[in-house]
Amino acid sequence: MGFLKKMMAAIGVGNASVDAQVHHNAVRVGGQVTGVVVIRGGAIEQRIERINLGLATRYKTDDSYMTHQLSKEQVVPGFTLRPGEVREFPFSIAVPLNTPLSLPGTQVWLATDADIAGAVDPGDQDHLQILPSSEAETLIAAAQRLGFTLSGSEVEYHHGQIVQELAFRPPYGQYKIAEIEMMMFPSRGGLDVILEVDRRATGMASFFVSEFEQKGRWHLGAQTLAGGPDAVARELEVRIRALM
Incomplete structure (x- = not known):
């Protein structure tokens, strides 16, 4: 009977279960994901070598999407789990600064990776809502x-590295552009911003050029950010018009 139980556990039947329970699904870039890892013993005694947690996302390639591990760290050390035993381990892991924001088409999740001797990986995934850092939130509000x-x-x-590009449509009639796109990188207490202006030609020019783009890189410093969305909006508008 013991041999049969071991064989069944090796294919996932009667195996230990691992459940990472997050306290709050909504977290900010640069913040912490906290929770508890609950491990329940199966039909046989098993050796838990380690349990890792980390954040993961997907990014677009030319013809498909690829999964990318943003972070990974050990949160549970090795121990022996008895049949039916329940163990809980609290955790706190950082949300990396390059974590994409949760917007339509973008997913970020807490990936659980369990290393259990003689068994399949019983890890799971918990989707998170990633909110912008205070600096990125100010820039978005400025736009x-x-x-x-x-x-x-x-x-x-x-x-x-993973980068996220945000696209914004202009108000009707105020800018002769189709949209702006921004990529944000934390830097020295502020943000490094790549600003891209996409302008479609109008009138006779449209017969020769359908559209073109211009890019600019600038550092949005802590002093300007301290002025709030209004101060950042003034600088953003100058940058946009310089690229038009």
Whole structure:
């Protein structure tokens, strides 16, 4: 009977279960995901080698989507789990600064990776709502103060890191552009911003050029951010018009 139970556990039947229970699903970039890992013993005694937690997302490639592990750390050390035993381990892991915001088409989840001797991985996934840092929230609010509307986002992989591009549509008739796109990178207490202006040609020019884009990089410092969305909106508008 013992041999049969071990064989069944190896294919996931009667195996230990691992459940990462998050205290709050909504977390800010740069904050902490807290909760408790609940481990329940199965039909046989098993050795828990380690349990890792981390954040993961997906990014777009030319023809598909790829899963990317944003972070990973051990939260439960090795121990022996008796049949039917229940153990709980509190955890707190950081939300990396490059974690994409939760917007339509973008998913971020807490990935549980369990290493249990002689068994399949019983890990699970818990989806999170990622909110912007205070700096990014101020910049987004500044764009909205100028009348821009957030129209979409896309997560990509560039130069060894995950980046998220936010697209905004301008208010009707105020800017001769189709949209602006921004990528934000935390830097020295502020933000490094790549601003891209997408302008479609109008009139006779449209026969020769359908659209073109111009990009600018600028550092949004802590002093300007301290002035709130109004101060950032003034600088943002200058940057947009310089690229038009």
